[in-house]
Amino acid sequence: xxxxxxxxxxxxxxxxxxxxxxxxxxxxxxxxxxxxxxxxxxxxxxxxxxxxxxxxxxxxxxxxxxxxxxxxxxxxxxxxxxxxxxxxxxxxxxxxxxxxxxxxxxxxxxxxxxxxxxxxxxxxxxxxxxxxxxxxxxxxxxxxxxxxxxxxxxxxxxxxxxxxxxxxxxxxxxxxxxxxxxxxxxxxxxxxxxxxxxxxxxxxxxxxxxxxxxxxxxxxxxxxxxxxxxxxxxxxxxxxxxxxxxxxxxxxxxxxxxxxxxxxxxxxxxxxxxxxxxxxxxxxxxxxxxxxxxxxxxxxxxxxxxxxxxxxxxxxxxxxxxxxxxxxxxxxxxxxxxxxxxxxxxxxxxxxxxxxxxxxxxxxxxxxxxxxxxxxxxxxxxxxxxxxxxxxxxxxxxxxxxxxxxxxxxxxxxxxxxxxxxxxxxxxxxxxxxxxxxxxxxxxxxxxxxxxxxxxxxxxxxxxxxxxxxxxxxxxxxxxxxxxxxxxxxxxxxxxxxxxxxxxxxxxxxxxxxxxxxxxxxxxxxxxxxxxxxxxxxxxxxxxxxxxxxxxxxxxxxxxxxxxxxxxxxxxxxxxxxxxxxxxxxxxxxxxxxxxxxxxxxxxxxxxxxxx
DNA sequence: ATAGGGTTAG
Numbered sequence: 001x002x003x004x005x006x007x008x009x010x011x012x013x014x015x016x017x018x019x020x021x022x023x024x025x026x027x028x029x030x031x032x033x034x035x036x037x038x039x040x041x042x043x044x045x046x047x048x049x050x051x052x053x054x055x056x057x058x059x060x061x062x063x064x065x066x067x068x069x070x071x072x073x074x075x076x077x078x079x080x081x082x083x084x085x086x087x088x089x090x091x092x093x094x095x096x097x098x099x100x101x102x103x104x105x106x107x108x109x110x111x112x113x114x115x116x117x118x119x120x121x122x123x124x125x126x127x128x129x130x131x132x133x134x135x136x137x138x139x140x141x142x143x144x145x146x147x148x149x150x151x152x153x154x155x156x157x158x159x160x161x162x163x164x165x166x167x168x169x170x171x172x173x174x175x176x177x178x179x180x181x182x183x184x185x186x187x188x189x190x191x192x193x194x195x196x197x198x199x200x201x202x203x204x205x206x207x208x209x210x211x212x213x214x215x216x217x218x219x220x221x222x223x224x225x226x227x228x229x230x231x232x233x234x235x236x237x238x239x240x241x242x243x244x245x246x247x248x249x250x251x252x253x254x255x256x257x258x259x260x261x262x263x264x265x266x267x268x269x270x271x272x273x274x275x276x277x278x279x280x281x282x283x284x285x286x287x288x289x290x291x292x293x294x295x296x297x298x299x300x301x302x303x304x305x306x307x308x309x310x311x312x313x314x315x316x317x318x319x320x321x322x323x324x325x326x327x328x329x330x331x332x333x334x335x336x337x338x339x340x341x342x343x344x345x346x347x348x349x350x351x352x353x354x355x356x357x358x359x360x361x362x363x364x365x366x367x368x369x370x371x372x373x374x375x376x377x378x379x380x381x382x383x384x385x386x387x388x389x390x391x392x393x394x395x396x397x398x399x400x401x402x403x404x405x406x407x408x409x410x411x412x413x414x415x416x417x418x419x420x421x422x423x424x425x426x427x428x429x430x431x432x433x434x435x436x437x438x439x440x441x442x443x444x445x446x447x448x449x450x451x452x453x454x455x456x457x458x459x460x461x462x463x464x465x466x467x468x469x470x471x472x473x474x475x476x477x478x479x480x481x482x483x484x485x486x487x488x489x490x491x492x493x494x495x496x497x498x499x500x501x502x503x504x505x506x507x508x509x510x511x512x513x514x515x516x517x518x519x520x521x522x523x524x525x526x527x528x529x530x531x532x533x534x535x536x537x538x539x540x541x542x543x544x545x546x547x548x549x550x551x552x553x554x555x556x557x558x559x560x561x562x563x564x565x566x567x568x569x570x571x572x573x574x575x576x577x578x579x580x581x582x583x584x585x586x587x588x589x590x591x592x593x594x595x596x597x598x599x600x601x602x603x604x605x606x607x608x609x610x611x612x
Numbered sequence: 613a614t615a616g617g618g619t620t621a622g
Contacts, residue, residue, distance in 0.1 A: 005613055012614090044614045072615045079616075111616040146617040153618090177618040208619040244620035279621035310622045342622045 004033075004042075011045050020053035027062075044072045051080025071106045078112035087119030105129075107138040114147040118154040126151050142168050146175040153182025158191070173201040177209045184213025189222055204239065212245035220249040224258075240274045247280035254566045254593060256288035257486045279307045286315025289564055289591045289598055306337050314346040319598045320607030322354035341373050345382055352386035353608070360386040377405040381414055388418030393427055409438065413445050416452060428452045436465070443472055443479065444570045444595050451573070481545040481567045483553040492548040505551040509542065512551075516581040524574040541574050546592060550579070554586060562589040570594050580604050 007026055014023035030042050043066050050059035059080040066073060081090040094113060097103040110133050117126035130148060138144060145168050152161035161182045168175055176199045183192035192210060207230060214223035243266050250259035271277050278301050285294035298312045309332040316325035329347050344367045351360030364383055367373045380403040387396035396415050400407045412435050419428030432452045440446055446469040453461040482491045497505060525537035546567055553563035571594045583590050583601035590601040600607035
């Protein structure tokens with residue numbers, strides 16, 4: 001064909017244009033003409049080409065066949081793994097190579113390693129490498145420092161990012177963008193905005209970083225505001241990165257109408273087949289409790305990756321459609337998509353909901369044995385949940401005691417919640433005491449504790465928990481429920497509402513109360529503080545925030561429409577019973593999203609099958 | 613005449 005350097009140039013074009021198939025042809029040509037024998041130059045460029053184009057398999061094959069690997073080969077193979085969203089693999093390969101082959105990182109390798117650490121939140125590893133980097137002869141390299149800024153920003157430590165940033169001699173738009181993202185993600189809006197104002201260089205990516213950072217930092221409304229301002233200024237913001245972030249924001253806020261609006265924007269801009277955008281849409285519709293819309297998006301996708309499958313599986317599982325989640329997992333395997341750690345959290349969670357203990361255990365083992373994935377604390381928590389829900393409390397406790405992690409609050413709470421359901425009072429109290437000693441940080445845990453103690457008639461402990469909770473609520477946010485009517489969203493707090501429609505709400509709740517009592521409802525006041533008068537206990541239950549929200553929803557929505565309520569705490573047992581009965585009385589579907597799952601109340605039943 | 617750093621999904 002042509003001169004060797006002409007071919008090299010063509011390979012570089014393939015990298016730029018992301019033409020892996022053309023690149024592969026050039027690769028074959030290089031092999032035939034024997035250029036590759038002259039050193040790693042061609043191999044490394046080809047390696048990099050495969051990595052950047054997402055052809056990890058080809059990259060690995062080439063890497064394995066290379067007779068002479070230099071530092072650039074290692075840098076390229078690390079980049080390939082980072083690019084394929086396998087940062088742990090990069091760190092694994094590096095640690096193996098550094099011990100077996102005494103691989104000493106150069107500046108290029110340092111940058112890929114920090115990139116990997118950022119990708120999997122490997123703070124400890126990153127810090128060690130940072131120390132090593134400072135002592136190395138590359139310590140002045142601005143690009144590596146830039147990758148460190150990104151690493152600390154992604155790990156939620158913007159101040160550490162800033163101190164590295166300050167040491168950068170020539171600050172370009174890349175390090176500014178990373179730093180702004182870091183502050184936004186940490187929820188430090190004013191600092192992020194101040195930085196943006198002071199940036200000598202900013203581009204659309206900087207704005208994207210700010211918007212997505214704020215979304216991830218939970219400041220979704222601020223983020224939407226900034227997006228609107230940008231559009232008003234006439235900025236060209238119709239790009240999939242920003243759209244994905246807006247979808248994430250709608251999901252976080254669980255605001256279906258907002259999500260639909262963004263979806264329309266996506267269609268208007270012609271990004272409805274973008275993989276990232278679709279994945280975000282699946283998640284958004286599931287989180288906004290419109291699972292059929294999520295299914296529709298998933299069904300229409302031409303190309304699905306592991307995130308698409310995982311999103312729909314998790315969505316199904318959270319909405320109580322465990323068997324469908326499991327069968328989707330089978331289909332995913334048939335489609336040749338490899339599951340990752342998140343996928344397994346989803347399906348083990350599904351098993352735990354359907355009471356499929358054996359299946360869940362099998363999947364957990366399969367994750368380790370067949371897929372070589374290391375279980376995380378979250379996976380063990382799922383396993384604890386799986387056993388505990390099926391009444392195998394001892395087995396669940398065994399896992400907590402023997403797993404290679406210190407159980408956190410969520411892990412204990414999972415076991416505790418099943419003790420309440422299974423009537424295992426003694427062990428429940430023991431766990432509760434332990435949790436109370438640890439000092440729970442979650443209001444939901446407190447409700448659980450208070451329930452356990454109330455069932456065991458340990459009133460002193462109950463009031464201790466209540467006091468703790470009151471102090472937490474003062475510091476944090478109190479319990480509330482929102483009802484989403486599309487055009488408006490109303491928030492209700494516990495206690496008698498001061499809403500302008502108070503009388504109508506009270507009237508309807510009273511009427512419904514009378515109707516369900518006719519059907520055998522007896523308020524379960526065991527969950528309320530003991531030292532109140534009986535009537536006062538019932539009154540407290542009556543004014544739980546989700547009930548006010550429900551009444552308002554019933555009054556204001558179209559007849560027959562589903563009512564969607566979001567609650568920031570767990571639904572109490574009594575409200576759960578009441579919602580089941582009311583779904584029957586009004587003949588509508590009532591959807592409640594509590595702190596971590598969905599309840600679809602319909603025809604007197606709930607999708608969670610009374611396990612939550 | 614090779615290679616590295618910033619923004620998106622679970």
